[in-house]
Amino acid sequence: MASEAHGAEQGGLEFHPMDQFLVKPLFGGDHIGLFTITNVTLWMALAVIAVVAMMVVGTRRRAIIPSRGQSIGELAYGFIYKMVEDVAGKDAVKFFPYIMTLFMFIVMANFLGLLPMSFTTTSHFAVTIGLALLVFVTVTVVGFVKNGAAFLGLFWVSSAPLALRPVLAIIEVISYFVRPVSHSIRLAGNVMAGHAVIKVFAGFAAIAVVSPVSIVAITAMYGLEVLVAFIQAYVFTILTCVYLKDALHPSH
Amino acid sequence: MATKTTDAAGHAAEAASASGMPQLDFSSWGNQIFWLLVTLVVIYFVLSRIALPRIAAVLAERQGTITNDIAAAEELKAKAVEAEEAYNKALADAKAEAANIVAAAKAEIQADLNAATEKADAEIAAKAAESEKAIAEIRAGALESIKDVANATTAELVSTLGGKAEDADVAKAVDAQMKG
Numbered sequence: 001m002a003s004e005a006h007g008a009e010q011g012g013l014e015f016h017p018m019d020q021f022l023v024k025p026l027f028g029g030d031h032i033g034l035f036t037i038t039n040v041t042l043w044m045a046l047a048v049i050a051v052v053a054m055m056v057v058g059t060r061r062r063a064i065i066p067s068r069g070q071s072i073g074e075l076a077y078g079f080i081y082k083m084v085e086d087v088a089g090k091d092a093v094k095f096f097p098y099i100m101t102l103f104m105f106i107v108m109a110n111f112l113g114l115l116p117m118s119f120t121t122t123s124h125f126a127v128t129i130g131l132a133l134l135v136f137v138t139v140t141v142v143g144f145v146k147n148g149a150a151f152l153g154l155f156w157v158s159s160a161p162l163a164l165r166p167v168l169a170i171i172e173v174i175s176y177f178v179r180p181v182s183h184s185i186r187l188a189g190n191v192m193a194g195h196a197v198i199k200v201f202a203g204f205a206a207i208a209v210v211s212p213v214s215i216v217a218i219t220a221m222y223g224l225e226v227l228v229a230f231i232q233a234y235v236f237t238i239l240t241c242v243y244l245k246d247a248l249h250p251s252h
Numbered sequence: 253m254a255t256k257t258t259d260a261a262g263h264a265a266e267a268a269s270a271s272g273m274p275q276l277d278f279s280s281w282g283n284q285i286f287w288l289l290v291t292l293v294v295i296y297f298v299l300s301r302i303a304l305p306r307i308a309a310v311l312a313e314r315q316g317t318i319t320n321d322i323a324a325a326e327e328l329k330a331k332a333v334e335a336e337e338a339y340n341k342a343l344a345d346a347k348a349e350a351a352n353i354v355a356a357a358k359a360e361i362q363a364d365l366n367a368a369t370e371k372a373d374a375e376i377a378a379k380a381a382e383s384e385k386a387i388a389e390i391r392a393g394a395l396e397s398i399k400d401v402a403n404a405t406t407a408e409l410v411s412t413l414g415g416k417a418e419d420a421d422v423a424k425a426v427d428a429q430m431k432g
Contacts, residue, residue: 023280044291055303097300126284
C-alpha cells in the first residue's frame with residue numbers, strides 16, 4: 001500500500017484496477033447485510049429494466065411486420081429457442097424460459113458492465129457461482145426425476161472396456177462436480193480480467209507520452225470486451241443446454 | 253514520517269479502494285446472491301408470463317400469415333394456369349376452325365376447278381373430235397383426188413405408151429399400188 005502510494009507521488013501513476021469491483025452500499029454505511037441495497041442491487045435492477053425494455057416494451061405492438069425493437073426481441077427469442085432445441089433436444093423446450101432468463105440476465109449484465117463508471121455484476125464469483133449452482137442443482141434434480149437411478153448411467157461409460165469403466169466412472173464423477181466451478185469461473189474470470197486490463201491501460205494514460213498508445217489499447221480492449229460480453233453469455237447458455245441434455249438423455 | 257502520513261492516507265483510502273480481489277470478500281456474497289435470486293425471479297416472471305408468450309404468439313401469427321399468403325398465391329397461380337389453359341384451348345379451337353374453313357374453301361375451289369377442267373376437257377375433246385372428223389374428211393377427199401389423179405395419169409400413161417387401158421383394170425392396178 002505504502003509503496004504504491006510512493007509510486008503515485010513519483011510518476012502520478014495510480015493503479016486501482018480492482019476498485020471497480022467493490023461492493024458498496026448505496027445509501028451510506030459500511031456494513032453490507034443480506035438485504036442492504038448496494039451497487040449490485042442497482043446494476044441488477046438496471047439489467048432487469050434492460051430486459052424488460054428489450055423483450056416487453058420492444059414487442060408491445062405485436063406487429064406482424066416487426067419494428068426494429070421487436071426484431072431484436074424476436075431475434076433473441078429465436079436464437080435461444082433454437083439453441084435449446086438443437087443442443088438439448090425437443091423435450092428440453094419446457095426449460096426454455098429458464099435458460100432464456102439466464103441468458104438475458106448475463107448478456108444484459110455484461111453489456112451494462114461495459115458502460116463507463118458502471119459496476120459489472122457478472123464479474124463477481126458470488127453471482128456466477130450462484131448462477132452455475134442453480135444450473136447444477138436444476139440439472140441434477142431433473143436428471144434424477146426424469147431417469148431415476150438410470151441417471152447414474154451418465155458416469156458409467158458402457159461403451160468402454162469393462163476394466164476401464166470404474167476408472168472412467170471416477171473421472172466422470174469428478175468432471176461432473178467440477179462443472180459448476182469451470183462454468184462460473186469462466187464467466188467471471190473473462191469479464192473481470194477484461195475490465196481490469198482496461199483499467200490498467202487507463203492508469204497508463206496519465207503519462208502524456210504513453211497516453212495515445214494507452215487510448216488505442218483501451219479502444220482495442222473495449223472492442224474485445226464487447227465480443228467477450230456476448231460470447232461468454234452464449235457459452236454459459238450453451239453449456240447449460242449441454243448439461244440439460246445430459247440430464248434428459250444420460251446415455252452416452 | 254512520510255511513510256506514516258502516506259500510510260494514514262492509505263488507510264483512509266482503504267475504505268474506497270480494494271485490497272486484493274473484492275470478488276473474494278465473502279462478506280458481500282450473501283447480499284449478492286440474495287439480489288441475484290431476486291433479479292432472476294423477476295426476469296423469469298417477466299419473460300415467462302409476458303415476453304415469451306407474446307413473442308411466440310407473434311411468431312406463430314406471422315407463420316400463419318405467411319402460410320396463408322403462400323396458399324393464396326398458390327391458388328392465384330393455379331387460376332392463372334387455368335386461364336392460360338383456357339386461352340390455349342381457345343387458341344387451338346380457333347386454329348382448328350380456321351384450318352377447317354381453309355380446307356372447306358380449298359375443297360370448294362378444287363371442286364370448282366375440277367368442274368371447270370372437266371368442262372374444258374370435254375370442250376377440247378369435242379373440238380378435237382370435230383377437227384379429227386374434218387381432217388379425216390379432208391384426208392379421204394385427198395385420197396379420192398389422188399386416186400382420181402392416179403387413175404387419170406395411169407390411163408394417160410398407158411395410152412401414151414400405146415396400150416389400151418380398161419378403166420376397171422387401171423383402177424384395180426392403182427388400188428393395188430396404193431395399198432402396196
